[in-house]
Amino acid sequence: IMERITLFADLILPLPLPGFYTYRVPFEMYNQLHRGQRVVVQFGKKKIYTALVYRIHQNVPKNFQPKYILSILDEKPIVNEKQFSFWEWMVNYYMCRPGEVMNAALPSSLKLASESRLVLNPDFNKNYELLSEKEYLVAEALEIQKKLSLQEISKIVEQQKIIPLVKTLIEKKVALLEEEIQIKYKPKKEVCVRLKEEYSNETELQKTLDKLSSKAYKQMELLLTFLQMNRFTDAPQKHISRPKLLEKAGASAIQLQALITKGILETYEIIQTRLKDFEHSISVDSIILSEDQIQCLNDIKESFKNKNVVLLHGITSSGKTELYIKLIQETIDAGQQVLFLLPEIALTTQVINRVRKYFGKQVGVYHSKYSNDERVEVWYKILNTSNDSITEPYNIVLGARSALFLPYSKLGLVIVDEEHDSSYKQTDPPPHYNARDAAIYLAQLYGAKVLLGSATPALETYHNTITSKYGLAELHKRYGDIELPEITIANIKEQSRQKRMKSYFSIELFDLIKQALKNKEQVILFQNRRGYSTRIECNDCNWIPQCKYCDVTLIYHKHANLLKCHYCGYSTNVPHECPACKSTNIHTKGFGTERIEEETAMVFPGVNIARMDLDSTRNKYAYHQILNDFEDRKTQILIGTQMVTKGLDFDNVSVVGILNADQMLSYPDFRAHERSFQLMAQVSGRAGRRSKRGKVVIQTFTPDHPMIQLALQHNYTAMFNQQLIQRRQFNYPPFTRLIQLTLKHKDTDILNAAAAYLTHNLRLLFHKKVIGPEYPMVSKIRNLYLKNILLKLDKDGQVQKHKERVMQMILEMNKKFSSVIVSIDVDPL
Numbered sequence: 001i002m003e004r005i006t007l008f009a010d011l012i013l014p015l016p017l018p019g020f021y022t023y024r025v026p027f028e029m030y031n032q033l034h035r036g037q038r039v040v041v042q043f044g045k046k047k048i049y050t051a052l053v054y055r056i057h058q059n060v061p062k063n064f065q066p067k068y069i070l071s072i073l074d075e076k077p078i079v080n081e082k083q084f085s086f087w088e089w090m091v092n093y094y095m096c097r098p099g100e101v102m103n104a105a106l107p108s109s110l111k112l113a114s115e116s117r118l119v120l121n122p123d124f125n126k127n128y129e130l131l132s133e134k135e136y137l138v139a140e141a142l143e144i145q146k147k148l149s150l151q152e153i154s155k156i157v158e159q160q161k162i163i164p165l166v167k168t169l170i171e172k173k174v175a176l177l178e179e180e181i182q183i184k185y186k187p188k189k190e191v192c193v194r195l196k197e198e199y200s201n202e203t204e205l206q207k208t209l210d211k212l213s214s215k216a217y218k219q220m221e222l223l224l225t226f227l228q229m230n231r232f233t234d235a236p237q238k239h240i241s242r243p244k245l246l247e248k249a250g251a252s253a254i255q256l257q258a259l260i261t262k263g264i265l266e267t268y269e270i271i272q273t274r275l276k277d278f279e280h281s282i283s284v285d286s287i288i289l290s291e292d293q294i295q296c297l298n299d300i301k302e303s304f305k306n307k308n309v310v311l312l313h314g315i316t317s318s319g320k321t322e323l324y325i326k327l328i329q330e331t332i333d334a335g336q337q338v339l340f341l342l343p344e345i346a347l348t349t350q351v352i353n354r355v356r357k358y359f360g361k362q363v364g365v366y367h368s369k370y371s372n373d374e375r376v377e378v379w380y381k382i383l384n385t386s387n388d389s390i391t392e393p394y395n396i397v398l399g400a401r402s403a404l405f406l407p408y409s410k411l412g413l414v415i416v417d418e419e420h421d422s423s424y425k426q427t428d429p430p431p432h433y434n435a436r437d438a439a440i441y442l443a444q445l446y447g448a449k450v451l452l453g454s455a456t457p458a459l460e461t462y463h464n465t466i467t468s469k470y471g472l473a474e475l476h477k478r479y480g481d482i483e484l485p486e487i488t489i490a491n492i493k494e495q496s497r498q499k500r501m502k503s504y505f506s507i508e509l510f511d512l513i514k515q516a517l518k519n520k521e522q523v524i525l526f527q528n529r530r531g532y533s534t535r536i537e538c539n540d541c542n543w544i545p546q547c548k549y550c551d552v553t554l555i556y557h558k559h560a561n562l563l564k565c566h567y568c569g570y571s572t573n574v575p576h577e578c579p580a581c582k583s584t585n586i587h588t589k590g591f592g593t594e595r596i597e598e599e600t601a602m603v604f605p606g607v608n609i610a611r612m613d614l615d616s617t618r619n620k621y622a623y624h625q626i627l628n629d630f631e632d633r634k635t636q637i638l639i640g641t642q643m644v645t646k647g648l649d650f651d652n653v654s655v656v657g658i659l660n661a662d663q664m665l666s667y668p669d670f671r672a673h674e675r676s677f678q679l680m681a682q683v684s685g686r687a688g689r690r691s692k693r694g695k696v697v698i699q700t701f702t703p704d705h706p707m708i709q710l711a712l713q714h715n716y717t718a719m720f721n722q723q724l725i726q727r728r729q730f731n732y733p734p735f736t737r738l739i740q741l742t743l744k745h746k747d748t749d750i751l752n753a754a755a756a757y758l759t760h761n762l763r764l765l766f767h768k769k770v771i772g773p774e775y776p777m778v779s780k781i782r783n784l785y786l787k788n789i790l791l792k793l794d795k796d797g798q799v800q801k802h803k804e805r806v807m808q809m810i811l812e813m814n815k816k817f818s819s820v821i822v823s824i825d826v827d828p829l
Contacts, residue, residue, distance in 0.1 A: 316685020
């Protein structure tokens with residue numbers, strides 16, 4: 001009966017292609033293939049890819065002859081049913097492709113690199129008589145050349161369709177694909193030593209020791225050291241590492257080999273984890289909550305009875321993390337898993353240390369600064385495979401947005417800290433998902449609860465609480481009744497005119513920094529622009545260097561002495577003279593974190609200064625080092641971009657300076673004022689977090705700006721109400737759903753024609769809800785010109801249908817303008 005059944009599999013390929021691709025399952029794989037496994041397939045004429053089994057069925061494709069699956073890579077599925085449901089939702093909601101979600105979800109080490117080459121199987125017995133003529137020709141060529149590409153094989157046998165031939169060569173064990181389809185993840189292995197079974201008897205062992213003592217004293221010493229290590233090792237499996245044994249015994253590899261040759265000892269390999277284990281040092285019961293925290297914790301639990309999502313709106317330093325830890329303990333006591341999301345790796349570093357003090361080795365960490373192999377190990381630990389090295393699964397996963405995609409089995413609680421943060425939004429490549437919103441759907445799949453935490457919630461989130469969609473719990477007091485920082489507004493327009501500025505520091509900020517350093521206190525300076533200066537400019541003709549691939553000014557980085565593009569990464573040397581007028585009168589204009597670092601060192605000599613921005617934290621351990629040095633008070637002044645605003649907790653910071661608030665306020669975006677308030681409130685919250693009230697100086701050219709005045713008053717509610725009125729008036733979220741379509745092409749004429757065509761079709765359906773097409777602020781990136789079309793859709797229950805119509809219109813446009821790229825961003829930030 002089985003022979004009559006023909007099985008097919010719908011696969012997800014790691015490519016930005018619509019839908020799934022159907023392949024035929026070879027008969028010998030019928031009992032081995034399962035949904036969620038990785039397989040190797042040929043796609044196109046020459047390429048070999050790793051694909052993921054989405055569905056197995058018996059439906060014969062009507063319009064094409066499916067190719068065979070070449071091999072299975074996993075014994076068990078690596079993607080579970082809940083993950084597939086999550087991926088399906090992401091495809092539909094964010095209007096992306098299954099392959100794009102697969103690429104975002106799987107660690108790169110679980111995806112294979114393919115060069116589509118064949119190599120000779122080392123086990124081939126060279127029995128050429130069993131081979132056909134063409135098989136013999138390929139085998140003979142492999143003997144000589146060692147490796148052959150599919151194109152080379154095609155030339156040897158003089159035929160185009162060579163995959164069946166390749167498949168037969170693999171089945172006959174003549175050749176292998178595995179040498180070129182290399183599995184990137186390789187387990188870390190360690191060679192260990194153990195006694196041969198026959199020497200486990202003490203009598204036999206004693207005879208052997210006596211024999212060695214007279215003839216091979218060094219070997220006897222080595223064996224005694226092994227026995228001692230085996231007796232006192234704490235490991236339950238008693239794996240004795242070969243290198244450690246040789247080091248402890250002071251013996252050579254030759255002496256160990258002699259014991260192996262005599263059949264007394266034997267070596268074997270174990271798989272070692274690359275992940276560090278941490279023991280917990282503090283009990284969760286030791287956390288003493290204030291009355292306000294106890295009340296807030298009760299409010300959260302009460303809200304969870306009726307709501308799946310609760311917002312914890314707690315001002316900076318109110319003790320939100322302690323509440324998180326209490327809820328985590330309750331969740332893992334109930335036998336469930338916890339996902340703790342954070343927006344920045346910088347913040348992850350500090351929170352990891354705090355959470356691990358309470359939960360030790362139960363905490364897994366997952367973010368982009370981990371190596372590919374480390375991320376795969378976390379994946380398998382969550383999957384809870386039978387791998388010997390991965391025995392205890394993580395109960396708590398702490399990470400950035402990519403941690404959403406791990407294979408959870410019993411998720412009970414999702415915490416999204418600093419939920420307002422724009423870093424939760426994936427910008428490039430697709431899918432353009434928001435981890436906060438995606439986390440809410442993921443939790444729904446598992447029946448888990450979601451706690452969103454922030455001192456300055458996103459406007460949409462807070463609106464969901466006042467409309468009773470989400471629950472709300474609030475903390476209005478700082479822990480220990482510490483006062484909110486005292487905020488001073490410094491009018492740098494007036495002080496610059498009066499020549500009272502000290503470099504980039506107002507009189508108020510300069511005096512406060514001076515006093516803080518005198519008191520051995522620490523300072524944080526916030527400047528939301530990295531690099532040395534925003535540009536260089538010729539003073540004679542006003543020439544400014546531009547990126548050759550993007551429509552942006554190049555930023556000057558003094559440390560590297562290069563001009564860099566922050567969009568495509570292009571860099572070039574600083575010119576000695578102006579290429580336009582040949583003048584050497586070239587000067588830097590504006591300032592970034594690098595210049596602030598240099599100027600601060602000149603204004604406050606002898607002070608230890610650190611800088612935390614994208615440039616200074618490229619190294620895997622850079623965040624950890626910078627933050628540890630600041631926490632240990634080795635650094636007195638920390639200068640940084642948005643990274644320093646996000647929930648970092650330092651008990652000795654008394655002064656915070658915001659060097660140019662106007663940069664944020666003047667950004668052409670409907671969220672600019674909301675974000676500016678959030679940044680000012682968040683960075684202000686870093687000051688005065690323990691025994692004394694902190695001080696904040698906001699430097700601005702517009703001291704009367706409404707957002708600056710509201711930040712001065714710490715008045716989130718007033719900011720929310722003011723912004724909500726404007727959003728309602730101009731039809732922006734939370735009252736509408738935004739979809740931004742970005743069209744890209746190297747030719748502006750083709751781009752304009754395609755944009756006009758698509759806009760016309762969209763307006764036939766959506767009328768005035770279509771805005772554009774318009775060139776964005778940066779209208780050219782990586783040699784492609786851009787044009788944006790914005791859709792404002794009503795939240796009327798028809799959004800999914802509207803998305804399907806939009807996708808159809810894009811497909812119709814692509815038939816006419818096939819070379820135009822369309823990027824879709826649902827809920828753009």
